[in-house]
Amino acid sequence: MRTYDTDSITLEEVRDNVWEIPQSGEMNVPARVLASESLLEEISGDRTLQQLKNTTELPGITKYAVCMPDGHQGYGFPVGGVAGIDAETGCLSPGAVGYDVNCGVRMMRTNLTYDDLTGTETELVETLFEAIPCGLGGGGVLEVDRKTVDELLNAGVEWAVDAGYAVEEDLRRCEDEGRRPEATPDAVSQEAKDRGRSQIGSLGSGNHFLEVQRVTDVFDPEIADAYGLEPDQIVVLIHTGSRGLGHQVCTDYLAAIKQSHSELLDSLPDTELAAAPAGSELAASYYTAMCAAINFAWVNRQVVMHQTREVFETVFDRPWESMGMELLYDVAHNSAKLETHEIDGENRELYVHRKGSTRAFPAGREEIPETYRSVGQPVLIPGSMGTGSYVLCGGDAAMTETFGSTAHGAGRVMSRTQAKREFWGGDVQQELQDQQHIYVKADSGATIAEEAPDVYKDIDEVIAVSEALGIGKPVARTFPVCNIKG
């Protein structure tokens, strides 16, 4: 058997693209990295493997901890990590969800072609940048009062329908129909709500963005047809999360859990993995607060999409409906969810923690919108602003291999600090425009440098692993036209 050795951890190759850290010591289960050898080499360059191994010490974790091909280190738990933890005997860990609760992406279709956009790129990118707040801090499209924030934390995208920022059809094209019904606004601190009130309809910072793209490749015509995608078509990808509200929920509950459950904390190899035991009061309240933050993020992406529709109306001087600007799908990248999975022949109720990982349910699952159910759920995987993105379809193997999950992006290979040393934002921007006809706009050159295409792993290789394992099947590829960066 081939092995891959690092200073402290040895992985065994189970088969192509599957590497295992065997169970030993305090580990409750093994850990698996799903990666080609070259991706594994990148993954082993930071603390990801140690964090993944630490994750297996969480009580109640089942089967194995998973690291996706785009994995990198995160707070306590790797970004690109999946853990299915028993919901009765296990625990719930905020660090295994992430600070940006329901960070995720949605794709909106249009019936425009690349030719329709040619010549409007500069106006389009400028108008989008004007209409959609970017960067750190407050300032969203909306500012709502305290009563309204409670309503939308509870109702999710249904609130946006009532408030005129969404149509009924948008609801049906969101994971969980844009609402986690378990959400309890009372479990969210006033501080978190006050941070969120002024941030509805904003991108935020980091790797968040809005990108106008064109479909360059269709790999599976039948599924692409079901998703309403064809070559040369213009689509819009929106990547943002729950902003300061979700961050505050994570901060609040990490502090409370560390204080109330020190015994569990002391048994874990990293305080950043702090977890509330299943059945505890804090597990229940964190779950309902996290669901509220999930709903907030869906409303946020919905309002950003609403703004995008209005921008297209301005630039192309037509109603958005006539441009076919329908939501294709919206997926969460950071969440914990109660799901039933078969473990060793037994159906078990799990808190499936996905952090930087996308649900990828295959054909037939009732959780998938009816229009897509016969083919499988759309999985949206953004790449860097110079390489484009993929639309995948959930594969059968996801249910047996990865708790119904696949990757979520390209994954960084370089720190932001290092990126700013290596690249000059203005040069990156000019090069993208001159050589690839990609129009990028951001608040500062530093933002563009930090997100330069070369700071990311090879998205094609990440997707190839997903395809080879049968957890996500490539349907279409897109290429950037205009990009506004948080």
Place this chain on the structure above:
DNA sequence: ATGTTC
């Protein structure tokens, strides 16, 4: 990711 180092 983040009112960017409470």
